[in-house]
Amino acid sequence: xxxxxxxxxxxxxxxxxxxxxxxxxxxxxxxxxxxxxxxxxxxxxxxxxxxxxxxxxxxxxxxxxxxxxxxxxxxxxxxxxxxxxxxxxxxxxxxxxxxxxxxxxxxxxxx
Amino acid sequence: xxxxxxxxxxxxxxxxxxxxxxxxxxxxxxxxxxxxxxxxxxxxxxxxxxxxxxxxxxxxxxxxxxxxxxxxxxxxxxxxxxxxxxxxxxxxxxxxxxxxxxxxxxxxxxxx
Numbered sequence: 001x002x003x004x005x006x007x008x009x010x011x012x013x014x015x016x017x018x019x020x021x022x023x024x025x026x027x028x029x030x031x032x033x034x035x036x037x038x039x040x041x042x043x044x045x046x047x048x049x050x051x052x053x054x055x056x057x058x059x060x061x062x063x064x065x066x067x068x069x070x071x072x073x074x075x076x077x078x079x080x081x082x083x084x085x086x087x088x089x090x091x092x093x094x095x096x097x098x099x100x101x102x103x104x105x106x107x108x109x110x111x
Numbered sequence: 112x113x114x115x116x117x118x119x120x121x122x123x124x125x126x127x128x129x130x131x132x133x134x135x136x137x138x139x140x141x142x143x144x145x146x147x148x149x150x151x152x153x154x155x156x157x158x159x160x161x162x163x164x165x166x167x168x169x170x171x172x173x174x175x176x177x178x179x180x181x182x183x184x185x186x187x188x189x190x191x192x193x194x195x196x197x198x199x200x201x202x203x204x205x206x207x208x209x210x211x212x213x214x215x216x217x218x219x220x221x222x223x
Binding site: 043099104 | 115142144146153154155156159161166167169201203205208209211212213214215216217219
């Protein structure tokens with residue numbers, strides 16, 4: 001069964017304390033691995049797409065990496081405004097935008 | 112460039128009623144997907160439309176249906192509402208269904 005699992009469920013960091021979020025997947029014929037950020041009461045906001053093992057992408061304090069079985073979202077020197085739920089999703093090859101989402105990691109960054 | 116818009120933003124219905132939600136994709140995007148988000152099940156795929164045709168469907172009962180119009184706007188309908196239909200319904204669009212999807216703000220449905 002196609003599945004995406006994220007850990008930890010929740011993470012509390014002090015401002016400036018770097019950490020990583022994990023996304024492991026068992027998706028047959030994975031076409032792409034997506035990371036989204038979701039703030040309370042809002043729709044998910046696109047962050048990154050990764051297509052092949054070894055690929056890395058960066059945006060401000062965030063860096064996403066992909067291996068054959070998992071993806072990591074590294075957060076360097078986070079700020080309180082990085083507090084949100086981070087969602088990982090796998091897209092099936094030939095699935096026409098059918099994303100399989102993980103449950104998300106709720107990140108809280110305290111000053 | 113305007114993003115994905117969804118109407119209404121909030122809705123309260125009672126059990127047994129039906130509801131129609133609307134989604135306008137980003138200009139030029141022809142693929143529209145719908146998702147249901149609940150605290151217990153997370154984000155789950157409902158269906159995807161392209162050029163007025165449903166190409167992909169998730170595992171949901173027949174009470175949940177959708178359609179797409181020639182201008183790419185899409186609607187989803189839930190008939191005979193149940194308490195368990197209370198959720199945030201999200202719409203996402205992409206150019207053809209093979210690129211990154213961009214999500215709208217969602218419609219929060221509460222069934223009493």
